[in-house]
Amino acid sequence: MAVTAPRLETARLLLRPPIGDDFEGWARMAADPITMATLGGVQPRAIAWRAFVQMAGSWSLYGFGMFSVIERATGRWIGRVGPWRPDGWPGNEVGWGLLSEVHGRGYATEAAVTAIDWTVATLGWNDFIHCIDPSNHRSIAVAIRLGSARLREADLPAPIGQRIDVYGQTTAEWRRRALLRAL
Secondary structure, eight states: OOOOOOOEEOSSEEEEOOOGGGHHHHHHHHTOHHHHTTTTSOOOHHHHHHHHHHHHHHHHHHSOOOEEEEETTTOOEEEEEEEEOOTTOSSOEEEEEEOGGGTTSSHHHHHHHHHHHHHHHHHOOSEEEEEEOTTOHHHHHHHHHTTOEEEEEEEOOTTTOOEEEEEEEEHHHHHHHHHHHHO
């Protein structure tokens, strides 16, 4: 699928495909024990690099992947959010992960709304999910704010193998909520 690399803006954030300069922020997040506690655990720099280029590769091969989230006021990389569909995944995911130092500011919800809007308009998915560790109460709250409901449990494919809760909704449900938000 050929998709032009987008630059999406919110009041406080810029979302764009990852570029090489984003790796230092990505590696910092991968080493952050608070953020990574529910995202598979802290990763050494070499593993973080593989995950980073995997995301860039998804953009190159499929025309989508998680966006780098840039704080507009400072220009710094603060996380990743967006569509993600690796082989064997439990569905079409729109996920998020932010540096712990910016937790509690509403950035995850702000970025996810923008990423979901782009995903729905661009990729044509009929539904989307969020794979969330059951102990990640912050991400569960974000999913609920987005209008998603808990659908089921699932295991992420090897080598991850993590048991997660699957939250999600249909594109039709998202569009109905968007109309209500606009009123």
